[in-house]
Amino acid sequence: MAYVAVSGGKEAIEESIRLLDFYKSGSDKDVDVEAIENKMSLLVDRVMGEAGLYAKSYAALALKQCEGSVDEAVFLLRAYRSTLTRNYYTNAVNTDEMRMVRRISAAFKDIAGGQILGATYDYTHRLIDFDADGKQASVQARQDLIAAQTPEPVADCPRVSDELKREGLIDRCSRDGRPPCDVTVNMLEFPAGRSARLQTLARADTGFISGLAYSSLRGFGQVHPTVGELRCGYAELCIPYPPDESESIYIGEILITEVECFHEADDKDRLKLAVGYGAVFGRNENKAIAMAIIDNELEHGGPHPAQDEEFVLMHGDSLEMNGFISHLKLPHYVTFQSKLDAVRKTRKAKDE
């Protein structure tokens, strides 16, 4: 593919960039980054997830900068992240001890720790609220609400799958201490290890993953899984204390959603259940569920798209897919000219 260098566009380009401000100036009302961060958190979560960077105010700022484009915001975050050093690796996050804000199971009615609906749109009536504009939720009201509560100790929520493992219905594996693959450092190779697969899926484009999961549900795969458990909560991050690695220090907590989906294991082995796992930043539950479905499909293998490792893992990265589609706008004059010539020649030959 030959690119042609063109010159003479400098002024046009500068004007084009200035024109972006024109598109953002239809109103004197500004959008505060703080407002985006707090009142559009699901969008912020999506951008953080697809960028692979947990930084809420940065994601909010990126969204503001590029008029809410998820693709552009992911690009900005990935570009910014590449300018930073990576000095630390956290200790393995133990999500068994997550501070739950939402936790449900579609497999069992009664689970240890209970079903906690948390904050969700699942049960809202999908009716546009024409009074939503102008409603002001205040920070003070929020603090007052918390202050008015009677403290309740955070209860243990053991995994649903743990109970099934005890029954022998799900395989229990011993702790695998192998260092994980890092697809941000090394090229993805096939067959991909499980850690490479999970990391790639966690940062994949939400639409792509959801579509693939949907295809599996509709028959291009194992069909109907059950959400064994969906857990959303705050997980603590700790790193080894630099001068003395036998000690750890707390650096903060992140909000994540984890899903375990149960499937019947394949036909010959109806003695057990198979489990798929999904995890994302923030509250994007559908992506976590979709990821768990695909994890199971890839584990199972088969002829369908959602079961094809290379198809799934190579085509889901937001930056790569949008970058490649976008590059088609670059001048391809020489290549296209030769294609046109080939077509003209064929027509001429036919006419003769």
Next chain:
Amino acid sequence: MSALLRKHNFDSVFDSQKMFRLILEAMANPGRIVRIEEYADKLFGDEPELLAVAVTLLDNGVSFSACESEPLSEEIAALTLAKRERPEAADFVFVRDLKDMNDAIESAKRGSLSDPYTSAVVILKDDKDPVGSLMLSGPGIDRCIEVPVSMAVKNALTLRDAQEYEYPQGIDLFFVSSDGRFLAVPRLTQIEAA
């Protein structure tokens, strides 16, 4: 808060970039002595020249040894987050006392045939005066170059050759002095017979 004094004045972006360019120049033109005192002066402590090399080249992805010099080891670990290792397994070996030179060179990692870059860089502090010179040749040198060297450098290179590394295995040597002179001898640089 910005009222606090800084122990070091070395800028982790701009100064390390300039140091890197100097080290690169020395590696690419073996025998050419570059001066790093401007950057070493920005670092506080007993071994600012070694520290200048450390903060430029090391990060949390590599390992180092300071040959039992605990204060230097602690400072390098604190500034770079590089992992402390035994000399025979370290990516970078800092020798501040020449009595440790022989052990350091003999045990330093030579890399493997398929991954020769997993070898060690040995950085030696040498304040001895030049006594004579060596003729060096190899990549980056136009035929031959005569370099005034100290006894320590001569001994180090003799010892290096005595290891009989099989190409492309080998070690790279840096010599730094307290007045900021820096000499690099990459593995393919040879000593010509006098």
Next chain:
Amino acid sequence: MDKKRLTKILAKADRHTVAALSAEIQKTCDPVILKEPDKTLAMIKMREPVREGLFYLGEVIVCEAAVEIDGVKGFAVLMGDDTEKVLDMAVIDAAVNKGIFSRMDMLFALEKEQHDQTMRENALYLKTMVNFVSMDEEAPSDVSAFKKA
């Protein structure tokens, strides 16, 4: 008090409280900056429950700083980009390491307040706990039903 507990209390405290603790320490000694506070990344390592293996979920922006008080080093790393707070935390860490930190009372008080706040917030979530009543007598309601089957 171990490092994890100390850093958790400071991390959750607001920046002014931490700044005040640091200022108090600085009245009696002269901390020197070893590593200028700066932003960096921490890669999040997770353990997944299906194969009990490790994987990287993604990176998080953190800031770090290191100081020295009379040769004794203190380090701090904190999620986010509050470089002033992380520097104050490093000063406190150095003071603890040197044995001159005398405000444990303040830390205990903060810890209790933070714990209380967490429990109050938790109460809000527990309000959304469901008490299902199954409309189908036959459907197994929990895992232990498998034992009987």
